[in-house]
Amino acid sequence: NKVKEAAGSGTGVLGDSKSLNTHFENNTYYLVDSTKQMDGRIYTLDNRNGGFNSLPGYDITDSDNRFTETSQRAAVDAHHYAGKVFDYYYNKFGRVSYDGNGSDIISTVHFDTNYNNAAWIGNQMIYGDGDGKVFAPLSGAIDIVAHELTHAVTDSSANLVYEFQPGALNESFSDVFGFFLDPNDWMIGEDVYTPGREGDALRSLSNPNLYDQPDHMNEYRTLPNTEEGDYGGVHINSGIPNKAAYYTINAIGRAKSEKIYYRALTIYLTPNSDFASARQALIQSATDLYGSTEANAISSAWSNVGVN
Numbered sequence: 001n002k003v004k005e006a007a008g009s010g011t012g013v014l015g016d017s018k019s020l021n022t023h024f025e026n027n028t029y030y031l032v033d034s035t036k037q038m039d040g041r042i043y044t045l046d047n048r049n050g051g052f053n054s055l056p057g058y059d060i061t062d063s064d065n066r067f068t069e070t071s072q073r074a075a076v077d078a079h080h081y082a083g084k085v086f087d088y089y090y091n092k093f094g095r096v097s098y099d100g101n102g103s104d105i106i107s108t109v110h111f112d113t114n115y116n117n118a119a120w121i122g123n124q125m126i127y128g129d130g131d132g133k134v135f136a137p138l139s140g141a142i143d144i145v146a147h148e149l150t151h152a153v154t155d156s157s158a159n160l161v162y163e164f165q166p167g168a169l170n171e172s173f174s175d176v177f178g179f180f181l182d183p184n185d186w187m188i189g190e191d192v193y194t195p196g197r198e199g200d201a202l203r204s205l206s207n208p209n210l211y212d213q214p215d216h217m218n219e220y221r222t223l224p225n226t227e228e229g230d231y232g233g234v235h236i237n238s239g240i241p242n243k244a245a246y247y248t249i250n251a252i253g254r255a256k257s258e259k260i261y262y263r264a265l266t267i268y269l270t271p272n273s274d275f276a277s278a279r280q281a282l283i284q285s286a287t288d289l290y291g292s293t294e295a296n297a298i299s300s301a302w303s304n305v306g307v308n
């Protein structure tokens with residue numbers, strides 16, 4: 001039963017207007033996108049500052065299909081950007097939703113209070129509102145939404161274990177596809193990071209050191225596999241594969257790089273792949289798709305960060 005779809009609009013986190021695919025039922029409009037090429041839906045829900053036990057949260061409705069309330073801003077961006085990331089994976093690689101099987105994409109905003117985090121929690125995305133100092137609402141940046149949804153892609157494919165080098169690769173692939181969705185700069189999270197300060201970001205692919213990440217194996221941080229150890233430094237040591245990606249993209253361009261990275265992630269990488277395995281997977285993917293020029297560029301990129 002094809003539900004009635006509507007073209008709505010709304011105001012995002014940064015006060016900008018954007019289009020929304022909505023669903024009309026019971027004489028009101030829902031933040032539900034059924035117009036995608038799949039049986040599943042893109043749902044965006046409101047946790048009303050509850051925690052994990054409130055998930056998945058509550059429907060977000062609007063009587064005139066203009067989601068312009070301040071309280072709706074985080075949801076407007078989470079919904080719009082989830083649709084953009086769905087379209088990216090479908091149009092570029094033919095992947096239908098994060099698992100290739102058209103599963104529902106569920107995003108919940110207003111998770112907890114002053115929560116400076118965003119996450120894929122295994123079956124859905126959650127977005128904090130930030131505390132207004134470290135972060136504005138985290139769905140306000142397309143590279144963050146792409147980062148989170150790419151965790152879902154990774155879990156459905158390579159399923160890289162979230163610790164030590166496999167975990168740093170997990171993080172890096174999310175940052176790299178975050179870049180592919182927001183290729184105007186090499187920064188991650190800049191649109192919502194420190195709203196009171198211009199020009200900074202959560203991470204930099206071109207210069208990981210800027211935000212205390214290593215950019216070479218001789219700076220690899222040995223940390224414990226604990227929460228405070230960032231599970232062996234998954235958000236820290238990701239600077240090394242991130243820098244290799246920066247070198248690669250500069251050498252062979254974005255179009256070829258995204259095909260190579262997608263092929264490595266979905267065909268060659270496995271749960272315990274380490275940095276050396278990732279180098280090999282990317283070289284093999286480049287050879288499969290293009291040839292020795294691209295493969296050699298990747299080899300050099302990883303040698304430049306001390307992975308041989």
Ligand SMILES: Cc1cccc(C(=O)O)c1OC(=O)C1CC1
Pocket residue numbers: 116117118119120143144147148171188189202
């Ligand atoms: C802000 C934040 C905190 C903890 C984990 C993640 C996580 O998703 O790994 C996280 O989100 C990001 O890293 C996205 C890129 C900004």
Ligand SMILES: [Zn+2]
Pocket residue numbers: 147151171174
């Ligand atoms: Zn992440």
